[in-house]
Amino acid sequence: MELNDRDLNLISALCGGLALDSRPYYVLGRAIGMDENEVVERLRALRQAGIIRRLGVIVRHHELGYKxxxxxxxxxxxxxxxxxxxxxxxxxxxxxxxxxxxxxxxxxxxxxxxxxxxxxxxxxxxxxxxxxxxxxxxxxxxxxxxxxxxxxxxxxxxxxxxxx
Amino acid sequence: MDDIDRRIVNALQGGFPLTRRPFADAAAPLGLSEAELIGRIRKLRESGVLSRFGPMFNADRFGGHNTLAAMVVPEERFDEVAELVNAFDEVAHNYARDHSFNMWFVVAAESRVRVDEVLAEIAARTGISVHDMPKQREFLVQLRFEA
CATH class of the missing domain: 3.30.70.3460 (Alpha-Beta Plaits)
Structure with a gap:
């Protein structure tokens, strides 16, 4: 997948994590001037291409008891x-x-x-x-x-x- | 952590919906409301069980380069070398392991050239060989930590 500047802006903005808000993709897009639909579509493509390996809870295994x-x-x-x-x-x-x-x-x-x-x-x-x-x-x-x-x-x- | 927290952690290690109301969509099969799910994820993050809520990137798919490096560090120099290695922004994590190859760290940068520079600089400043062991192939794993 060829990444363009809009993808890279989105990846940058996403690095800190998703807002714990009922519409996290709207919040994410607002920060970089991208509407919610475009955020969702681009993230789907990034996940499909394997650039986003996983999206969800990132656990600290040590804290989960895996010491x-x-x-x-x-x-x-x-x-x-x-x-x-x-x-x-x-x-x-x-x-x-x-x-x-x-x-x-x-x-x-x-x-x-x-x-x-x-x-x-x-x-x-x-x-x-x-x-x-x-x-x-x-x-x-x-x-x-x-x-x-x-x-x-x-x-x-x-x-x-x-x-x- | 109670049973509901455990179900959340087990269910949401990947596959978070890419929809307008993702928390609502993820909450329904867990028998929770959107607000309950958001509240519980917030508490799990505050308590340190979660380091983040969001993406895990496959860094080598967007032009960067990373490698695993190993060193055989004499025990009496271990702390000094660890401090020098950890001071590089490009060093993402570093573990001491119980082996003659006793220091293992990941170096990630925007280019292979920069990764090689970091490895060379560590070798030059410590006088210890740095063994570069880049990934040649990744095999699919199930990657789930059961809570």
């Missing part, structure tokens, strides 16, 4: 990454699943998954169950638990023009 998270990384053969990635991504325990480059010699892992749980034991149990169920426990893998979180904020950057 432990592990980045579980897997070293699987290159020609199996796509199939195993699809399978692990579809697991209810997994909230992110990416292929990333290995950085040899120190870092042989190419598939990154995120598993959240109420505590470390729950994450470990989820991982063990998933590895067994999906038949992937024999691939080298490690769970990197987070011990401290320094910064968690949405990246706040909007390109100045669609061409950038």
């Amino acid at each position: 432990a998270n592990a980045m579980v990384v897997w070293d699987v053969p290159d020609d199996e990454i796509a199939e195993i990635g699809r399978r692990l991504g579809a697991c209810p325990e997994v909230s992110l699943c990416y292929r990333r480059p290995r950085r040899l010699p120190g870092w042989p892992y190419c598939l990154f998954t995120m598993i959240h749980g109420r505590d470390r034991a729950e994450v470990e149990a989820s991982l063990a169950a998933l590895a067994m169920r999906e038949g992937v426990s024999h691939y080298p893998h490690e769970a990197l638990f987070s011990t401290r979180r320094f910064k968690q904020c949405g990246a706040r950057y909007i390109p100045k023009t669609a061409a950038e």
